[in-house]
Amino acid sequence: MIDWQALQSAVHILAESYTAWLLIFPGIALGMIGGAIPGVSSALILAIVLPATLWMSLLSALIFMTAIYTGAAFGVAIPAILMGVPGSPAAVATSFDGYPMTQRGEHNLALGLALAASTIGHMGAYLILFLGIGVISHAVLRLGPVEMLLLMLWGLTLIAVLRGRYMSRSLLSGLIGVLIATIGLSPRDVMRGTFDVPELLDGVPVVSAMIGLFAASELFNLAGNSYLVQRSDLRNVNVREIARGMVDALRYPVVILRGLIIGATIGGLPGVGAAVCNLVSYAETRRGDKHPETFGKGNPKGVIAAEAGNASSEAGSMATLLALGIPGGASSAVMLAALSLHDVTGGPQFLDSSKDIVYAIILNNFVQGAVMLVLGLGLIGLMANVIRIPVRVLIPVILVLATFGSYSFSGNIVGPITMVVFGFIGWFMQRHDYSVPACVVGLILGGKVEANLLQTYQISGGGQISYFLGRPIALVLLALLLFSLFSRPIMQWWRRQRTTNVLTKA
Amino acid sequence: MPSERQHVTDWEHVFFLTIMLGFLVWYLVDAAAASPTFSNLILIAPVGAAAFILLLYIGAVEIVGRSGVPKTSASDQNELPAESASSRFRAGSRRAIALLMVLFGLFVAAIPYLGLDIASFIFIIATLWLLGERRVIFTLSLALGISAAISIAALALLTFPIPLGIARSLWRAL
DSSP, X not given: OOOHHHHHHHHXXXXXXXXXXXXXXXXXXXXXXXXXXXXXXXXXXXXXXXXXXXXXXXXXXXXXXXXXXXXXXHHTHHHHHHHXXXXXXXXXXXXXXXXXXXXXXXXXXXXXXXXXXXXXXXXXXXXXXXXXXHHHHHHHHTOOHHHHHHHHHXXXXXHHHTOOSOXXXXXXXXXXXXXXXXXXXXXXXXXXXXXXXXXXXXXXXXXXXXXXXXXXXXXXXXXXXXXXXXXXXXXXXXXXXXXXXXXXXXXXXXXXXHHHHHHHHHTTSTTTHHHHHXXXXXXXXXXXXXXXXXXXXXXXXXXXXXXXHHHXXXXXXXXXXXXXXXXXXXXXXXXXXXXXXXXXXXXHHHHHHTHHHHHXXXXXXXXXXXXXXXXXXXXXXXXXXXXXXXXXXXXXXXXXXXXXXHHHHHSSTHHHHHHHHHHHHHHHHHHTTOOHHHXXXXXXXXXXXXXXXXXXXXXXXXXXXXXXXXXXXXXXXXXXXHHHHHHHXXXXXXXXXXXXXXXXXX | OOOOOOOOOOHHHHHHHXXXXXXXXXXXXXXXXXXXXXXXXXXXXXXXXXXXXXXXXXXXXXXXXXXTSOOOOHHHHTTOOTTSXXXXXXXXXXXXXXXXXXXXXXXXXXXHHHOHHHHXXXXXHHHHHHTTOXXXXXXXXXXXXXXXXXXXXXXXXXSSOOOOSSHHHHHHHO
C-alpha cells in the first residue's frame, strides 16, 4: 500500500523545491480562464505550455501541468452554468442543472456548489490514488473491450434519462447523435458519410459540434432578450452567496462520494475521459434520487454530481499515466510528452524507481485543491459578472470566441463550419422539443461504443456467451448496470402493487 | 365544458423530420455501399433501424395526431409553461434570429477569404447593430478589442496558421 520511505522522501523534495509551489497559482489560473473559453480544452492549453516545461525540473513540469489540468477541469463548468455553454464535453452534464439555476437567478449558488464539488472531488480522488495507485493500475490492466463497452453503454443510458416533453424525440436525438459519431473512417478502415472530404476522415469534430449544439443554438435563441437573467434584482454577483453554495455542497456527501468514486475509477480507463465520468455520475445521481423529475430544471444535486465526477477523473487519468504509461485522454497524452521531454517514460518501472516523485505530485495536488478553492472563489466572482452584460454584447463576443476555440481545436475551417451547421440543427431541435443533451451524449459516446462493440465481438469469437461468463468484472458491471436501470422502476411497481393490495383488502 | 380542439400539423416540424429522414437514409445507404459487412454495420444498422422507426412514429403523430390523446394546436403550444422550448421565442425576435443565423454563416464562410481578424471585426459590428446597439464608439472599440485579442492569441500561442487578414503583417511590423 503506502511506501512510507518514499512518502518521506516526497515531503523532503517538496520542501526543497519552492519553484514547484510557485507554479501552482499561475497553472490553476491559466487552466481556469482557458477552460472557460468554449472549445479551448485543457489539452490545448497543455500543448501550448509544453515547450516551456523543458526548462523546468520534472517535478515542476508535472506540477505545473497538473495545476493547469485542475484549473481547466473546473473552468469548463463556468460557462456551462452561466450560459448553458459547456467549455468542453467534460462539463456537458454540469449545464443540465447549472444553467436552469442561473436562469432562476441562482448563479452564485450554482457556481459555489460546482467549485466545492470540484475541489472535494479532486482532492478525494487524489486521496484514493494516494492509497491505492498500485491496485488501480493493476485493475485497469484487467479491463478489456467488453468492460469498456459496458461502461460506454452505461453512459449512453443517459439518453433515456435526458428526456424532454417527448420520450420518442429524445431517443431519436440520442440515436442520431450516435450515428453522426460513426461518420468517418470506421474501426475497420471503411469510409462512411465523409462526402470524400479528407478532413472528415477523423469524423465530425465532436467539440465543434457540441459548441454548435449548445452554444450557437442557445445564443440564437437569446437574440431579442435583454439579459441572461431577466429579472434585474436577481442579476447580482455575490461572493457571500457563492460561499454559501460551497457550504451547501457539503450537505450532499453521498452525491460527492459517488461522483468521485465514479470519476476516479472510470477516469483511469484509457480513452474514456472526463466527459463519460461527468455523464455517468449525473445519470446515477438522477436515477438514485427520490425526485428524478426535478433534474434538468435546476436541481443542485445535478451540478454537484456532474462536477464531482468531472474533477475526480483527473486523478484516475494520472494513475494510469504514471503507473502504466498509458494516457487516459488528450490531456494526459500531452503530459506523457512532457515526461518524454525529461527522458522519462511512465509505467511500472517509473512507479518503482520514482515513487517519491509520484507521491510528491499527489501531495502537491492536495494543496492545488485548496488553492483552487481560494482562487476559484475570486475568479468566479469576477466571471459571474457576465450575467450583467447585455445579451446583444454577449452574443457576438461569445460566437467569435467560440469560433476561435473551434478553429484552434480542429486546426482547420472544418471546426467552425461544423459549429455553424450544428448550431442551426440545435436551434431546430430546441424549437421542436428534441433533446440537445441526448444528441451530444450520443455524439460523445457513439464512436467509442462502436469500436468496443466490434472488438468485443471479435475477441469473443462472434459473441460466444462463454467468453462473457469468464469475465467476472464484466458480469459485475453488467449486474450494476441492470440494477441501476431497473431497480427503481421495479421498486416503484412493487410499492404500487402493495398499495393496491392494501386498498383492495380494506 | 371542454372544447373540441383540432389537430394542426406543424409543417416546419415535418420539414425537419424529412431532413432527418433524408440524412438517415443517405447515411445508411452510404455505409452499406462502402462495405455491406457485419463488422461495418454492427452498430449503424440497429441504431439506424431504431431511428427510422422512431422517425416514422413521430412523423405519423405530427401529421395525423395521436388517438386517445387530446389534440393540440400549434397556437396552444405557444402558451405552454416557461420550460417549454416554444415559449423561449419571443414575439418579434424571429427576424433577429434568422438574420443572426445568416450573419454567423457568412462570418464563418468569410474567414478563409478575409481572415479571422477582419471577419470578426465586421461580424461584431454587424451583430451589435442588428441587436440594437447604437453607440458607435463602443461598437468600434469592442470589435477592435476582440479582433485584436484573438489575433494576438492566434499569432502568439497557436502552432498552426489561422487565416488572418492584416494582423499577421502588423505583428511582423511590430
